[in-house]
Amino acid sequence: MKKLLITAAALLTLTACSKVTLENYEKIKVGQNKEEVEAILGGASKCEEKTMHTDCTWGNDSTNIKVTFVGGKVTLYSEKGL
Template structure:
């Protein structure tokens, strides 16, 4: 294995380990948290949508994600899948 391959593999491992989309951060979510508090914990969401004071935001990808539903910018419900 070349030095370049080892360096690339090491970088990928470090980036994966630094993901905020994990079981530890999921466990910190609580109903009633503000949108700002959630974004401080998880970072900027991948996507958000909503209307009439309700919204839903998702962090992660198809295999590992956290989804948070808000009412008036406060956490109403949340779910996760594929978290490590």
């Protein structure tokens, strides 16, 4: 039981510290570079290099922010579950 409570407390702490929030999403603007976005959201959960662009995701499947960079600058961004 004690282990379960410790695990639950750790998960709540991690969730509470998430930078994937609507407030931070609203700080993202077209034209920002990746470093500016990372200053807001931290490191991306995953990035996929494509031929002409890079798609990065912060968060998980149910709650996330996705940003597309072309030439190192934000061109598109979207949110899910915020």
